[in-house]
Amino acid sequence: MDLLWSLLAAPFADYGFMRRALVACLALAVGCGPIGVFLILRRMSLVGDAMSHAVLPGAAIAFLLFGFSLPAMTVGGFVVGLAVALLAGSVTRLTPQREDTSFAALFLVSLALGVMLVSAAGTSVDLMHVLFGAILAVDDPALVLVAAIASISLMVLAAIYRGLVIECVDPGFLRAVQGGGARYHFLFLVLVVLNLVAGFQSLGTLMAVGLMMLPAASARFWTMEIGRMILFSTGVAFACGYVGLLVSYHLSLPSGPAVILTAGAVYVLSVLLGPHGGLLTARLRSRHYQR
Amino acid sequence: MSIHASAAGASIVLDNLTVAYEGHPAVHHLHGTFAAGSMTAVVGPNGAGKSSLLRAIVGMLRPAEGEVRLLGVHPGDIAYLPQQTEVDRQFPLPVGDLVAMGAWRRSGPLAAIGAELCDRVREAIHAVGLGGLDERPIGTLSVGQFQRVLFARVMVQDAPLILLDEPFNAIDERTCGDLIALVHRWHGEGRTLLAVLHDLQQVREHFPQSLLLSREKVAWGDTAGVLTPEHLSRARSLAEGWDAHPAVCEVRPH
Incomplete structure (x- = not known):
């Protein structure tokens, strides 16, 4: 019993920084879990990654103006990330170009701008914090x-949930009933940027993408219903935070x-064991239904 | 299923409608009216602008010239059945939820789907012959079953204006028969119907009106008078007249 306690609970009981890290993981999981599921279902898996780079110039400008101030860098990152997301969206x-292409184009411009600003600032050490964080x-x-x-x-997602799902499945439907599909799309992009910025200090934006995408990518192997996917990926994200x-x-x-x-x-x-399309599951399942 | 108060009486007026992609017209200077309660097949060769016409009526495409006027129908109160390729069938959604989308006009983005709407959804799924499959993920359905689901959604929409884009493509005979029966029922309820179709035999059997389109109007009216050999061969020759560097169109609206 003592062993289990010292293995699983003691670090959090003994140290405040571990407790705070755990709570940060819980909050990140709650925000990132559902967002990651929608990114995957919209075939925008790599957009999270692109956006995590795109926020760099905002953080760099804030760094140049205010020094190493996390609130300032968070706001800077959010503003620039939002600008890139809305422009790409x-x-x-407005044009026939697909989302993966427009995001790729604009995040690269933003990243280059960020690198230029960072080198103008003369120090890159502190800014590595932004990308990799320190939970x-x-x-x-x-x-x-x-x-x-x-x-x-969570609240915004609850408000736009129905519209967002329809916009993902059948965008033409919302246009036909004049349901305003663009509104949901853009609010969703705002949420993506917000949640990446949330990971700024704790995990760093690059790692925050991991917590967003990996549980969501796993979820598809376990269920074929979106609500359960969201629960799964939120739960798994938090569990990964704890175990990690x-x-x-x-x-x-x-x-x-x-x-x-x-x-990971x-x-x-x-991928190996998931009941829906897992590699080994398909091998092991010798029985099938009559109809 | 109860009929919406405004289920009848919707008509569509096309006034010099031109829809273009990068300047090349897909629908060219089209005039005419789909009368309230009419049931019209839109036919023509591939690339004749049939789907573009539907999308312009729905408002998904902006006319390059002219306009579409909808009379006797609130904007947005249109049931549009898309081609299946436009729907993400891999999305992890149960059949019931997709059909319930049809309730958008009443439920909007937030309101609860109440018991009455749930009943309508279940009835609609039953009426298209998929009773009991409410919980099935849409990704596990066959093409024919999925088409039935889209028809069920149209039923729940209960709109005065129904536009069907190639509703019977890659659909077997029995499913096709079931779905055509539904279309006749909607016609009987006084709704205005437009369907893009390829099977001329089917059009002659079931659709009183036809519009033969080949970018421009070739013929429009009673099906028997429209689907004549002369008209069809003219539609074909118009479609074949492809020119890499066409001159600019100078037709003035009259």
């Missing part, structure tokens, strides 16, 4: 930010990558 809405250094203001973003994004933090604590490994690698392990298991 508009290009897709064990999460302080109370950062925690409040992450929790607030998770709450906002423990692994990183006991083995003295960096925490962000430990969390994401745990999610879940993904591999899902």
